[in-house]
Each structure stands twice: as C-alpha cells, then as structure tokens.
Amino acid sequence: MPAPVARAYRDLVTTSIADIAGDRIERRHILGRNMALAMLASGAFAENATQFVGIDADGEAVLSDVKNVRILDMGHKMRVLDEIVATLGGDEPVVIWAHFRHEIDEIVRHLASLGIGGVSRVYGQIDDGPAQIKAFKDGTTRFFVGQPGSAGEGLNLQRAGHAIYFSRSYNPKDWNQSIGRLPRWGSTYPFVTLHLIMARNTIDSHIDASLRQKGKEARALTRDDWLAVLRQQVAA
Helix, strand or coil: CCHHHHHHHHHHHHHHHHHHHCCCCCHHHHHHHHHHHHHHHCCEEECCCCEEEEECCCCCEEEEECCCEEECCCHHHHHHHHHHHHHCCCCCCEEEECCCHHHHHHHHHHHHHCCCCCEEEECCCCCCHHHHHHHHHHCCCCEEEECHHHHCCCCCCCCCCEEEECCCCCCHHHHHHHHCCCCCCCCCCCCCEEEECCCCCCHHHHHHHHHHHHHHHHHHHHHHHHHHHHHHHHHC
16 A cells, blocks of 8 residues: 555554553444445545444445545555556456445546546446446446445346456445356356455455355355255155
8 A cells, every 4th residue: 555545544453453442432433443444445534434323134334424535545456457457458348346436436537547438337326327337238338337235236247257346345245246247148258257456454355354254154054054955855
C-alpha cells in the first residue's frame, strides 16, 4: 500500500486493539472498524462513523449509511487492475466486482482516464441498472463493473471469461453468486478465470481465508446431509 494508506491502516489497527483490550468497544463499532479496514485496504476511508443497524440472515452487516468517503490513494490496486486488463487483449469483455460503491465509481473513472469509455456500472442506487446490464450483454460496453450484493445474482454475464475482484465482503453468497454469473449456458469461453486483487498484509487476506473456509464447511455439510439421506433410503 502507499505510505499514507499504510499509516492510516496501522493507526486504525492500533486504536482498535486498545479499545478491545480496554473492553470499551461495542459490536457495531467492531463491525464499523472491520469495514473501515477493508476500505483502507483499497485506499479509501469513511470520515464519518459507519453505522450498522444489524446483521442479516446471511451474516452480512446491514449498513444504514456511509458518508464522506475520502479517497486516499487507490493506485496500488489500480496498477494491478491495469496489469490484468493488459494481458487480456484489447477487445475481450471483462467483469470487475467490488464491494463498495465508491470503489466502483473510482474504477469507472480510472478506466475513463485510460480512454476506456465502454463501461457498464451497476450497484444499488443506480436507476438505469437494467440498461447498463443490457449494454454489456449486447456488446455495447466492454467492461461490467458491479457490486456483488446488487448485481451478483440472477444475471447472465457469459460474454466474459475473466472476473476481477477488486475487493470482497465476508458474505459467501455474494462470492459464489458473482462467480456463477459467467459460466452460463452459451458462454463464450470454456472456463472462467478469477483474478483477486489483495493488498498485502491487510484484512484482504483474512476475508479470502474466511470465504474459503466457509466454502469448505458448506460443501462438507451438504455432503454429510446427502449421505444421511442415502443411508436412510438404503435402510428403508
């Protein structure tokens, strides 16, 4: 990470340890700090406290508002994004997933600065989401930049063979559903390649490990349940 971002990240980690050790921190503050660390890993920070109103059925934190997001320096992840895109050729369609809306806006601005105007942008508060999706599916735009929580379910994005994750949440449903948007009936490519952009020595690696562990647990649970059903059938 760039020096200013790394300093802000370390400062937040240090103050969080002090608060937790002193037993003065509430659940929503822990969640807020976790979210802030994830933002900082991509080079941004919400100046106002992130407010949580609860936890949904999937274990995802429910946000009431995030205001005054300040972009510190996202160059470290943008450079990796550029390197990935450069390896794909000039015409290949690409899907880019990011967890935060400000990240999506910055990615679109960054692509525009490179002279890339064919970009579909989709997240919760964009009114022309269906038109943006149609533009990508029809081939009008080359890039689809979206938020898995808003656009990662029920879509067919099989024009692309590469999915780039600029950032991710702890929600395994968002992760699995967003991956599943590309290998659909009529896919242009025989398989899908995933590219993960993670800031070294940050919460990014913990989110990755958490998602992989949740996937293993889910697969084991499904397998055990299915074996139990089969054994009951044999016993009957």
